[in-house]
Amino acid sequence: MFVVRLVAPDEHEDAPPDDPAGWSCLELARAVSGAIGALDGSGPDRCLRVGGGVFAVASVAAEVVPYAHLLVVDARREWTLRLRSPTTRRIASPEAGRRTLLLPSSEVVFPVLARRWERGGGPPLCGAATVGSAVEVVEVGLRSVPYLVKGPDVFLAGCVGSVTYRMVAGPADDTARLAAVSALVRFATFAGVGDETPVGMGWVELV
Numbered sequence: 001m002f003v004v005r006l007v008a009p010d011e012h013e014d015a016p017p018d019d020p021a022g023w024s025c026l027e028l029a030r031a032v033s034g035a036i037g038a039l040d041g042s043g044p045d046r047c048l049r050v051g052g053g054v055f056a057v058a059s060v061a062a063e064v065v066p067y068a069h070l071l072v073v074d075a076r077r078e079w080t081l082r083l084r085s086p087t088t089r090r091i092a093s094p095e096a097g098r099r100t101l102l103l104p105s106s107e108v109v110f111p112v113l114a115r116r117w118e119r120g121g122g123p124p125l126c127g128a129a130t131v132g133s134a135v136e137v138v139e140v141g142l143r144s145v146p147y148l149v150k151g152p153d154v155f156l157a158g159c160v161g162s163v164t165y166r167m168v169a170g171p172a173d174d175t176a177r178l179a180a181v182s183a184l185v186r187f188a189t190f191a192g193v194g195d196e197t198p199v200g201m202g203w204v205e206l207v
Contacts, residue, residue: 006140067122070186073179077167078138080207081185084156087194087202102144102159106135109165109193113184116191125183128175134177139164149196158194158201 013146018065048055056149081104090110092098093173101108114128125132149156192202 003110004143009068011040022040062105065190070183071179073175073194077178078164079138079185080162080164080165082162082189082205082207083142083160083193083202084205085200085203086145086156086160087204088147088156088158088196089194090156102157103140103142104137104159104163104193105123106137106165107132109188110135110184112180113191113193114180117184119189120172120191122183122187128180128184131177131184132182134168134170134174135165135181136168137163147196147201149199149201156196156201161205 003081083104087104090098090113093103108141110132111129114125114131117125117128125131139163140160140163142163144157144159146155147158148154157207165181167174167178167181188204191197193204194202196202
């Protein structure tokens with residue numbers, strides 16, 4: 001994972017924590033090492049254009065985590081994710097057309113994470129196809145905000161804040177199901193949640 005923090009050239013403080021610019025990847029160190037090095041060496045006098053603004057690179061943090069580290073199961077059955085950048089999910093159907101889902105429900109978040117895990121080459125997760133039904137939302141502290149996805153005026157609505165998920169009561173032996181949920185919660189901090197993650201949406205932290 002690597003996260004880039006930006007600062008406006010005429011300012012002396014980093015971008016607000018609720019409005020970061022971030023990119024992440026899993027087990028792709030070789031593919032992105034050149035990009036990280038280029039950003040890290042840009043210095044305060046080098047700028048990047050993001051949307052309609054020009055920003056200087058304030059800092060670059062890099063971390064490589066193998067899938068095996070995400071498979072460690074602890075005793076937790078409840079997890080809180082802090083949504084650092086706006087999170088949203090757009091779906092389309094012949095009947096209803098295209099619509100936006102602002103609330104990060106378990107039925108929306110976990111199936112998408114499971115598909116990204118599989119596409120990324122992660123080890124098989126038992127019960128991943130139905131993992132959304134194994135989790136419920138028990139607490140939210142969210143607000144909606146607009147997010148620029150394409151300059152100068154293409155915005156998506158998203159939500160930031162926190163959401164807490166909990167495993168629902170299941171079979172007496174639900175070790176495999178718990179392992180899948182635990183892995184996907186950790187994976188979310190690398191893959192992001194929802195749509196438009198390549199442009200900075202859906203950046204989450206595990207609290």
